[in-house]
Amino acid sequence: MKPNHRYQRLADLIAPKRISRLFKPDCLSIIPEMNLYDNIKLLDVGCNNARLIFSLATFLHDFEFHGLDIDPRVIHRNQARNRFPNVHFHCAPAENMPFENQYFDIVTCTNALDQFPQRVRALDEMHRLLKIGGEFYVLEGIRNRDRQWRNKFDKILRQSKFINPQRQILKRNALLRKSYFVRYIKEV
Ligand SMILES: C[S@@+](CC[C@H](N)C(=O)[O-])C[C@H]1O[C@@H](n2cnc3c(N)ncnc32)[C@H](O)[C@@H]1O
Numbered sequence: 001m002k003p004n005h006r007y008q009r010l011a012d013l014i015a016p017k018r019i020s021r022l023f024k025p026d027c028l029s030i031i032p033e034m035n036l037y038d039n040i041k042l043l044d045v046g047c048n049n050a051r052l053i054f055s056l057a058t059f060l061h062d063f064e065f066h067g068l069d070i071d072p073r074v075i076h077r078n079q080a081r082n083r084f085p086n087v088h089f090h091c092a093p094a095e096n097m098p099f100e101n102q103y104f105d106i107v108t109c110t111n112a113l114d115q116f117p118q119r120v121r122a123l124d125e126m127h128r129l130l131k132i133g134g135e136f137y138v139l140e141g142i143r144n145r146d147r148q149w150r151n152k153f154d155k156i157l158r159q160s161k162f163i164n165p166q167r168q169i170l171k172r173n174a175l176l177r178k179s180y181f182v183r184y185i186k187e188v
Contacts, residue, residue: 046112
């Protein structure tokens with residue numbers, strides 16, 4: 001998929017400008033690295049307050065956004081705040097998600113994978129939901145120079161169905177340098 005300059009400009013608008021000092025990287029920092037194009041169906045797994053989805057939905061009215069979280073309080077709060085007809089929330093576990101196969105063009109999972117009790121099963125679910133050629137973006141905080149931490153996520157992903165040669169460790173911008181941030185493209 002060729003980069004679309006319209007969306008690159010949008011990404012520059014939304015993405016955070018400051019490097020967070022927090023251990024948890026800002027989910028918005030993945031936006032400039034995402035391949036966005038028209039009419040995308042996007043799922044954010046472990047969305048919590050839906051910062052990523054609400055930020056994108058402010059500008060992208062032709063996209064279909066779905067946020068999923070296991071915490072019902074989070075989902076009710078998001079539903080009460082939601083003013084976008086193209087944004088939907090679901091209370092369900094990442095390990096068993098209520099969507100049909102190959103529904104989404106993009107699946108994101110930021111600062112959440114480490115919390116899932118069955119991480120490989122959750123990853124396999126995300127793989128099931130992606131269209132062929134669809135993209136999966138995973139972001140996790142990583143302690144400074146801690147290779148073990150990075151290897152831990154690599155190992156979890158290798159155990160899942162995302163094992164394929166299209167794995168790309170993305171060029172890390174300053175905001176993402178201390179993160180584990182990987183894009184996978186679903187081939188089969
Ligand atoms: C630290 S928050 C991440 C929020 C957001 N993605 C971000 O980057 O700021 C992690 C979220 O994962 C959710 N979560 C934990 N276990 C889950 C599971 N098994 N299935 C779905 N969501 C889960 C939690 O309820 C929480 O809202």
